[in-house]
Amino acid sequence: MNDNDRLKELAAQLRQPDGAMGIEVADMMHESNIGMTRHAIDRLDIADHDHILELGHGNGKHLPYLLRQKADLTYYGLEISKTMSREAGKMNQAFVERKQALFQLYDGVHVPFADHYINRIFTVNTIYFWKEPERLLSELYRVLKPGGKLNITFAQQSFMQKLSFTQYGFTLYDNEGITELLKKTPFCIADTATQMEDIKSKSGEEVTREFTTVSLEK
Numbered sequence: 001m002n003d004n005d006r007l008k009e010l011a012a013q014l015r016q017p018d019g020a021m022g023i024e025v026a027d028m029m030h031e032s033n034i035g036m037t038r039h040a041i042d043r044l045d046i047a048d049h050d051h052i053l054e055l056g057h058g059n060g061k062h063l064p065y066l067l068r069q070k071a072d073l074t075y076y077g078l079e080i081s082k083t084m085s086r087e088a089g090k091m092n093q094a095f096v097e098r099k100q101a102l103f104q105l106y107d108g109v110h111v112p113f114a115d116h117y118i119n120r121i122f123t124v125n126t127i128y129f130w131k132e133p134e135r136l137l138s139e140l141y142r143v144l145k146p147g148g149k150l151n152i153t154f155a156q157q158s159f160m161q162k163l164s165f166t167q168y169g170f171t172l173y174d175n176e177g178i179t180e181l182l183k184k185t186p187f188c189i190a191d192t193a194t195q196m197e198d199i200k201s202k203s204g205e206e207v208t209r210e211f212t213t214v215s216l217e218k
Helices: 003-015 019-042 063-067 082-091 093-097 133-143 175-182
Strands: 051-055 074-079 101-105 118-124 144-155 188-200 206-217
Touching: 003 019, 019 063, 019 082, 019 118, 019 144, 019 188, 019 206, 063 074, 074 082, 082 093, 082 101, 093 101, 118 133, 133 144, 133 175, 175 188, 175 206
Parallel strands: 051 074, 051 118, 074 101, 118 144
Antiparallel strands: 144 206, 188 206
16 A cells, blocks of 8 residues: 555545544544543533534543533434444443433434534534535534534644645635635634644654634524
């Protein structure tokens, strides 16, 4: 396998982890993305009894952090990856058995919940892969309760374009680009918070990543 093929394979696994390699990639993603994930969760303003939805939860190792934020929370995780849905269920079996967590597959566009059912939604490092961004955002608006919040956390285009694998199937955003997308939706942008962090890259180097959480309200 040449270098281009390896990069394509990595990009495909980052989009939709699959099989044994997908499990390895998901562990790597959890380690490198935990700062971004906590940033998204911390800015959700979670209240007791909230129903919280996450798109693209990966292996779900961050779930204990989320569920200890407030009392009596219910978490719903949606994935396009069968491997990740299965792994997250195994990692969080106790939460699943207590009906605190439910994991299910979806097609990346249609959100399988009733209108006004969810209090809070978050997603980390998935927006690059959205097939139909406006349609998905419309679905998220539909299922969110009035006064609800959606946090979208993403690494800035200036950082992402330095990574060789992002040339294969990634749509990159900066603040201007995501604002233009969100103008096409009914959401109101409530807040934008940007942070820098030092992480280990997929190739093992220490790099500084700039990332942003955009908070939207209904």
